Amino acid sequence: MPEIEQFAAPGSEWWRSAVIYQIYPRSFADASGDGIGDLPGITSRLDSLKDLGVDAIWLSPFMTSPQRDAGYDVADYRDVDPLFGTLADFDTMLEAAHARGIRVIVDLVPNHSSDQHVWFQEALKAAPGSRERARYIFRDGTGENGELPPNNWESVFGGGMWQRVTEADGTPGQWYLHIFDATQPDFDWTNEEVREEFRSILRFWLDRGVDGFRVDVAHGMIKADGLPDYTPPSDADSMGGGEANVPYWGQDGVHDIYRDWHELLAQYDGDRALCGEAWLPTLKKTSLWVRPDEMHQTFNFPYLMTAWDAKALGDVIRESLDDFGAVGAPSTWVLSNHDVVRHATRLALTVDNPQGEGIGPHTPNKPDAVIGLARARAATTLMLALPGSSYLYQGEELGLPEAMEIPDEYRQDPTWFRTKHERYGRDGCRVPLPWEADAPAFGFNDTGLSWLPQPDEWATYARDVELADPNSTLSLYTELLALRRAHGFGSGSLVWEDFGADAVAFRRGDVHVVANLGTAPIALPGDATFLVKSQPFAGSELPVDTTVWFTRG
Numbered sequence: 021m022p023e024i025e026q027f028a029a030p031g032s033e034w035w036r037s038a039v040i041y042q043i044y045p046r047s048f049a050d051a052s053g054d055g056i057g058d059l060p061g062i063t064s065r066l067d068s069l070k071d072l073g074v075d076a077i078w079l080s081p082f083m084t085s086p087q088r089d090a091g092y093d094v095a096d097y098r099d100v101d102p103l104f105g106t107l108a109d110f111d112t113m114l115e116a117a118h119a120r121g122i123r124v125i126v127d128l129v130p131n132h133s134s135d136q137h138v139w140f141q142e143a144l145k146a147a148p149g150s151r152e153r154a155r156y157i158f159r160d161g162t163g164e165n166g167e168l169p170p171n172n173w174e175s176v177f178g179g180g181m182w183q184r185v186t187e188a189d190g191t192p193g194q195w196y197l198h199i200f201d202a203t204q205p206d207f208d209w210t211n212e213e214v215r216e217e218f219r220s221i222l223r224f225w226l227d228r229g230v231d232g233f234r235v236d237v238a239h240g241m242i243k244a245d246g247l248p249d250y251t252p253p254s255d256a257d258s259m260g261g262g263e264a265n266v267p268y269w270g271q272d273g274v275h276d277i278y279r280d281w282h283e284l285l286a287q288y289d290g291d292r293a294l295c296g297e298a299w300l301p302t303l304k305k306t307s308l309w310v311r312p313d314e315m316h317q318t319f320n321f322p323y324l325m326t327a328w329d330a331k332a333l334g335d336v337i338r339e340s341l342d343d344f345g346a347v348g349a350p351s352t353w354v355l356s357n358h359d360v361v362r363h364a365t366r367l368a369l370t371v372d373n374p375q376g377e378g379i380g381p382h383t384p385n386k387p388d389a390v391i392g393l394a395r396a397r398a399a400t401t402l403m404l405a406l407p408g409s410s411y412l413y414q415g416e417e418l419g420l421p422e423a424m425e426i427p428d429e430y431r432q433d434p435t436w437f438r439t440k441h442e443r444y445g446r447d448g449c450r451v452p453l454p455w456e457a458d459a460p461a462f463g464f465n466d467t468g469l470s471w472l473p474q475p476d477e478w479a480t481y482a483r484d485v486e487l488a489d490p491n492s493t494l495s496l497y498t499e500l501l502a503l504r505r506a507h508g509f510g511s512g513s514l515v516w517e518d519f520g521a522d523a524v525a526f527r528r529g530d531v532h533v534v535a536n537l538g539t540a541p542i543a544l545p546g547d548a549t550f551l552v553k554s555q556p557f558a559g560s561e562l563p564v565d566t567t568v569w570f571t572r573g
């Protein structure tokens with residue numbers, strides 16, 4: 021029975037329906053030529069994003085950082101790291117984006133700082149129990165002489181979650197908590213001084229004119245009282261996506277913080293927005309992050325993690341519209357980002373590959389590239405027809421696969437080191453973009469340097485090659501974004517349709533959207549007039565791993 025999903029759209033705020041393109045600054049475009057992307061590089065390539073047709077960009081961190089976790093280890097929240105340029109370069113980029121009608125979201129990393137942050141350096145020099153230590157989570161060790169960590173928690177990147185310090189007098193001292201790398205100490209968010217500091221950091225960027233923040237590890241900021249021991253199941257998702265009641269994920273105390281920030285943003289004009297990175301066990305719980313007085317958006321990771329299966333995909337879309345709709349928030353949709361295997365590869369996986377594991381030279385059963393790309397194009401063609409806000413990750417518009425053959429000596433993800441090379445980590449989705457097939461570093465810069473090696477075959481994915489090909493993935497994305505805008509698909513309702521158990525199918529107004537996730541072609545109505553096909557085909561049989569938008573008559 022077809023059902024109608026009414027998508028709740030209380031206002032006309034831009035973020036309810038926006039397509040937001042994630043820029044990973046290290047790998048987007050490199051104006052300085054040092055092999056690492058930068059802000060002037062982004063400015064120089066903004067026209068390509070305007071041509072693509074996105075509404076906003078989100079930039080992964082470019083603030084001062086020793087880069088132990090590619091910038092997610094911030095040493096100064098109010099400045100730009102020299103690797104990426106200067107604050108003046110940021111202002112220039114922001115102005116240039118706004119001049120093209122593109123909004124700009126920056127990444128806020130509030131769960132932890134870098135160990136090079138002045139507060140952490142002060143904490144190391146100060147005594148146990150001091151005001152300086154109280155900004156982070158320092159505890160005495162257990163065991164006879166405090167030689168054992170305060171509890172049994174394990175870091176997302178592997179190994180323990182505690183690091184012991186040497187006190188100022190040279191004796192072995194307290195331990196500090198780090199959910200991620202040991203160079204990323206967690207703040208104590210029960211401390212009002214931490215809260216006040218972050219209010220001021222938010223104002224710093226809002227005053228400069230940013231349109232919002234993507235909030236890193238939004239579900240980790242509050243830890244359960246008493247820091248009780250916790251042993252995750254052996255197949256647990258390291259970011260907490262699968263389990264309820266984890267003492268460091270999804271604690272209720274986080275909501276006060278978001279309400280506080282919501283009020284702060286509301287003091288500014290222009291519908292500034294917060295988007296939370298929260299990996300939670302259910303969509304219902306995720307929807308609590310976006311109640312009307314909290315964050316505006318949160319990433320839909322259950323959707324991202326759904327395998328290429330019609331029933332599972334239909335269910336997660338239904339549930340997303342229901343659960344986010346129930347709190348008056350738009351659903352978001354996302355298929356790739358800088359932490360997961362690119363969806364042109366992931367959707368063809370035949371074996372389990374948990375988030376953070378990555379794929380490298382020794383991974384068995386490598387996914388099929390042709391199937392992966394077909395599915396990725398079909399998945400995106402479906403996603404961009406859904407009501408709500410969609411996130412794209414740089415390079416997916418070129419159909420880039422995961423770089424699976426990066427030699428060990430280039431790897432940079434802390435996961436690789438902390439798991440003693442057991443998990444490859446996330447470098448494979450972070451390789452610098454190919455812009456021009458015949459240029460040094462494929463046009464990423466003009467020196468040919470690249471912080472991660474670009475696979476030779478990426479010449480075929482270069483933007484200039486794809487621009488010239490009407491059947492390229494870039495042409496498909498450009499067409500989809502234009503049609504999505506023309507039909508107002510970012511908001512409104514959706515009517516489910518039945519094209520059999522292997523299809524996900526719905527109607528948006530008079531446009532029918534059908535995706536074939538099965539193993540046999542699906543018959544489409546003979547009077548279908550196609551608006552877009554995720555890959556070319558003739559006739560009215562929808563091939564496998566293909567999505568179409570069509571009208572009738």
Ligand code: GLC
Nearest residue numbers: 089092129200236237358359
């Ligand atoms: C988030 C980021 C990831 C980073 C981690 C620690 O999950 O997306 O890249 O490593 O937080 O900051």
